[in-house]
Amino acid sequence: MTAPRSRNAKETRAELLAAARARFAADGYERTTLRAVAADVGIDPALVIRYFGNKQELFAAAAEFTLDLPDLTGLAPEEIAGALLPRFFAVWEQDGTFLALLRAAMTSPTAAEKMREVFAAQVAPRLTAITPDHPRRRAGLLGAFVIGLATSRYVLANPGVADLSHDELTAWAEPVVRHLLTGPAPTP
Amino acid sequence: MTAPRSRNAKETRAELLAAARARFAADGYERTTLRAVAADVGIDPALVIRYFGNKQELFAAAAEFTLDLPDLTGLAPEEIAGALLPRFFAVWEQDGTFLALLRAAMTSPTAAEKMREVFAAQVAPRLTAITPDHPRRRAGLLGAFVIGLATSRYVLANPGVADLSHDELTAWAEPVVRHLLTGPAPTP
DNA sequence: GCAACAAGTCAACGAGCGGTGACTTAGGCT
DNA sequence: AGCCTAAGTCACCGCTCGTTGACTTGTTGC
16 A cells, blocks of 8 residues: 555556445546546556556446355245345445446446346346246346345435344345245236 | 527526426436536526526526325325325426436435435425334335335336336335335334 | 616636556566 | 566646636616
């Protein structure tokens, strides 16, 4: 950190990605400047361009990740939330990558597309594996609930959601998760 | 619209507000430029400043609104969603004011504060009036669900939520709304 | 009909942005 | 030891933004 910046491309690139993630997560896409990211690492802004080409590609690289959701098949309905929520907290509180993507997705169609892609490739398959019917709708509705919780808790800091401990939020969310995934479908 | 711009301050100001709402809703705060808003109305950008002082105050004026949620007291639990959801659709699909606020709230602390304020002043009272216990948490969780639905449907356009008709979404959301507001609290 | 005042225009500013290209310097290889 | 390549620096461009202040023009009350 305070070391005289050893000339190591791999390390510099990694630090740059971490700094970019933090900035994008905290400030969103537009308000994040290449100059600020470079300053966080202690290098010249021009080097960011040399490494990543341009701002959009830096964002794309920073928004790359895997969710690693657990396998839910074989779980009893009331165990699903307990298996899912710990990953939820880890993903949103860990390094801010997902928060950066969500913030950017609100104003950038490219980021929104990436969000849909992540959902379709990494979230939906795990959920649809255990739904009795309407897999797309159930997965979509649970995704909406999760995004709403994350927005209320980590972005808006709305009291009543942000004040809850991990255990309390898990307890409150459990019946909703269970119902959306395995409860009866509405009768038309 | 194509008229030679009659010199009427009240009217110009109203058109300006409508254009600002549309731009903020579509592009977010940072990507919305005063020049674009002014061009939409067909006037000089300097006039926007003369009317609203600066960009932040223009946004504040554009984000002002009332939700007009219906009175829920006396309703049976299964009737609540049916009374609430029509307002939900109206608010989000009407003129984009709320969408503008949500988009801006993702990156601007000022807008996030306004979001909390609207929730506390206009949403929470209506909900807490019918909750048997934990009013803040129940209202907060329902707010999270609603924000998640709006984000998935109107911002991310995530299939499975965006594809549903009003009636279908109401039917799917009804048990969740009912449970969050009136269902049993989790046992610690 | 004409002045006075408000509504609207015009040109320009200073700052900050993303991005470019030529330069300098450190460090590993022979 | 000395070079050669890659890592990092530097000065700068062109652009767009929010905002300003001086100007012009239409409308309205007398």
